[in-house]
Amino acid sequence: MPKISLKGQEMPESPIRKLVPFAEAAIKNGKKIYQLNIGQPDIKTPQVALDAVKNQDIEVLSYSHSAGFESYREKLAAYYQKTAIPVSKNDIIISTGGSEALLFAMGSITDPGDEVIIPEPFYANYNGFATASGVKIRPIESTIENSFALPPISDFEKLISEKTKAILICNPGNPTGYLYTEEEIKQLAALAIKHDLFIISDEVYREFAYDGQKHFSIMSLPELSQNAIMVDSVSKRYSMCGARIGCLVSKNQEVIATAMKFAQARLSPPTFAQIAAEAALDTPDSYFEEVIEEYVARRNILVEGLEKIDGVKVGKPKGAFYCIAELPIEDADDFARWLLEDFEDEGETIMVAPAAGFYSTPNTGKNQIRIAYVLKKEDLERAIIILEKALKSYLKK
Known part of the structure; x- marks a missing residue:
């Protein structure tokens, strides 16, 4: 059988997208997923x-x-x-x-x-x-x-x-x-x-x-x-x-x-x-003023909410719309998959991006996740509640 190239074998999976099959299965099983894993803004494209x-x-x-x-x-x-x-x-x-x-x-x-x-x-x-x-x-x-x-x-x-x-x-x-x-x-x-x-x-x-x-x-x-x-x-x-x-x-x-x-x-x-x-490029400055105001509000909700969860550490972002959160767990990959396969709160769960894939140093960032605060404020508030409940359940497991 012909062999795949070494370059192809070494090509890393996306930590952002590799959990998609598990998310698709969860949705088919009736779960609602708050997607915190990918930087896809919900802000309207300029008309x-x-x-x-x-x-x-x-x-x-x-x-x-x-x-x-x-x-x-x-x-x-x-x-x-x-x-x-x-x-x-x-x-x-x-x-x-x-x-x-x-x-x-x-x-x-x-x-x-x-x-x-x-x-x-x-x-x-x-x-x-x-x-x-x-x-x-x-x-x-x-x-x-x-x-x-x-x-x-x-x-x-x-x-x-x-x-x-x-x-x-x-x-x-x-x-x-x-x-x-x-x-x-x-x-x-x-x-x-x-x-x-x-x-x-x-x-x-x-x-x-x-x-x-x-x-x-x-x-x-x-x-x-x-x-x-x-x-x-x-x-x-x-x-x-x-x-x-x-x-x-x-x-x-x-x-x-x-x-x-x-x-x-x-x-x-x-x-x-x-x-x-x-x-x-003809988009008025007012568009960005409103967008930045919205992202600052979302960031504050997310960071303040994460800081209230026992054992969670978070870096406060000054730009973009992401943050890294350090969780009181050993393996964020396992946790992220478990969220989709085995956990729900009132039929809802969250999808996060394990942060190890954002490092090239082996075994680094394994207890961290990346969160994209691209969801509306009420959805972020709900996602934080789900994360807190999920961590308690996962740690008992």
């Missing part, structure tokens, strides 16, 4: 984006430019310029989601066996992207005690070798919700310049910064112009996860030219989704 697609009279659904619509890239550059990011359309490649932009970035700057340093816990698919690219992740653990702030720069420097090509961050962070400060970003920038490294910054949650804090982008630093690569997406910003439109942004034209070869190989990003994404 201007939906109308842009609805009102099209296209007769031939043709390819776009491999870099994406020129009109979209021009408009996107103008959006970034308003946030102190001095880029032009020529610094942008539109991708099929932020995921493809990350693959383009890794493909453009690394060779098999090269290393990328990433603070962990990190977005679980970074493990998959690294495996697909033949890249080794060198993790640096951040801790729940300080809400997953940037580890000391000296810890980064200890890991740098001739194989190190980049530092990858997510800002604000998925799964932690941590928002890096301007000072932290400048420390990373100085390190990257000192060792001639790239910094890849995943900024898909850039609009979601709370408590009076502001997002600071690596693209705002002129001295980092040749080292900085930004990944972005419309998925979370406009509640358009299904559009699968993202982008890779860099002032380094060698990076852009190389990424373009990967973009040409996949032909072009989807046409209708680009139409929607371009129109979404």
Whole structure:
């Protein structure tokens, strides 16, 4: 029998999606599930984006430019310029989601066996992207005690070798919700310049910064112009996860030219989704003001509720819409599956994402879960009640 590749065997399962079969079985058995496991906002997609697609009279659904619509890239550059990011359309490649932009970035700057340093816990698919690219992740653990702030720069420097090509961050962070400060970003920038490294910054949650804090982008630093690569997406910003439109942004034209070869190989990003994404840039500021107010209220309900549960520790997020909670259990994978298979409260249960999949260090985060606070407030309140009851029952078991 033909054999599966070693790369395929090493490709990790998604900690976010691997429990879906158990959830589907639970639903068939009549359970209602509050899905805290996946970052799918319930916020309405801006009507201007939906109308842009609805009102099209296209007769031939043709390819776009491999870099994406020129009109979209021009408009996107103008959006970034308003946030102190001095880029032009020529610094942008539109991708099929932020995921493809990350693959383009890794493909453009690394060779098999090269290393990328990433603070962990990190977005679980970074493990998959690294495996697909033949890249080794060198993790640096951040801790729940300080809400997953940037580890000391000296810890980064200890890991740098001739194989190190980049530092990858997510800002604000998925799964932690941590928002890096301007000072932290400048420390990373100085390190990257000192060792001639790239910094890849995943900024898909850039609009979601709370408590009076502001997002600071690596693209705002002129001295980092040749080292900085930004990944972005419309998925979370406009509640358009299904559009699968993202982008890779860099002032380094060698990076852009190389990424373009990967973009040409996949032909072009989807046409209708680009139409929607371009129109979404006309979304009024009031939309984000209301969305941020809603997420802050949800965060407060979740964090305050979790802090009241015996044995639970939680890092307070300053951005995005996730938090990591540490539970008084040994195996969050077992607990998450048990929630779906064996537990219910009045016919209801919850679905969470075991956090071990957000680490690359073995046996780390096994008693942690990631929670996405993308449900309406009353559903979050109910989910917290279910979690507290479930923990008591599970610990007795």
